[in-house]
Amino acid sequence: MKGIIIFFSGTGNTEYMVKLICGEFQKRNIQCDLFNIENNETLKDEYDFYVFASPIHVEIFPNIFVDWLSKKLPEADNKRCIVLSTQASAVGYGGRQISKLLEKKGYNIVYVRSIPMPNNYYLGKFKATTEDKKIEMKNEAQNEAQAAVESFLRDDVYIEKESLYITELCKLVYKLYKPVLNNFAKKNLTVDYDVCIKCKKCEKGCPVNNIKFDEKIHFDKNCIACQRCVQKCPVNAFKYQGEHFNQLKL
Structure with a gap:
């Protein structure tokens, strides 16, 4: 079995998480490659499973990640996949946001999870994560990585509940807020x-x-x-x- 983790990471939270996931697969003697979408390399459908991961911007995946999936992700034949997001809040809405896109390309989404990580956007009214909380979140991230891989390998299906209404609202807010981000x-x-x-x-x-x-x-x-x-x-x-x-x- 051979898998790949396709990811975008801004300050390092998502990269930290995907390395944990990769390590969990490798502990079980399963090859798992890392693919940063910024490398601009061509990706072929030569893997048995896929993991997609990105930070959350305005509660959903940023355009840089979604656009790459839309334009450069190869089509697959019912390949099983995991979708992960990292964010400072308890939940993000990336899984529902890209589910139709992935399904149209032939991917079978079997695990969707939001992983809270230390806040990297502590500007203005937002607050930095305390050092004690960082340690707690890093330990929990390790537990989440282990749980995700074990669930995936057992063929369990876990889809985090995400409101369709809130997802669509977040997509609209992201579109409206994009000039501010730019x-x-x-x-x-x-x-x-x-x-x-x-x-x-x-x-x-x-x-x-x-x-x-x-x-x-x-x-x-x-x-x-x-x-x-x-x-x-x-x-x-x-x-x-x-x-x-x-x-x-x-």
Whole structure:
């Protein structure tokens, strides 16, 4: 048996989770590859099972992930799959959001789960996850990974209950809120150039090429507010509305 985990991760929560899932399969001598959609590689239908995972943006999967699935995911012949989301809240609505898309492409969804992870969007009114809570969530993530793999291998079906009404509402809110996301960096982020070491990791790591670096950093209007640039900066040079903040450390 051979599987693959197809994922998008902004600041690292989803990547952390999929590595746990991959490890659980490998403990059982099952090959499981990792496929980051940003690699822009061609994917062939040569796997026995699939796992799809992404963070939640405005309660649903972001366009960067959904568009990739729609345009680049190969069609399959009733391949069993797991759908996972990571988010700061207790539940996300990614599973119902992409279920029809996956089913039309020949995927058989047998496990859908939202996995709470430390909040990476503690800006404005949102609060950072406490250190004690981070430890608790990381331990629970390990338990969730084990439970997902064991359930999947037993051929159990687990579909998290997600309201169709709320899913459709979230899709509408995401569409309406998208211009705010696109301008997030341009309107809210500045750079402390006394701290910046011009490593250009922010430019190279931006999933939507929203950052250009010559002598200074310039933001375009294509941001998805994934927080990768501010969270992954090696010297914490970015400021949100003029203030530094503590970066998320898993």
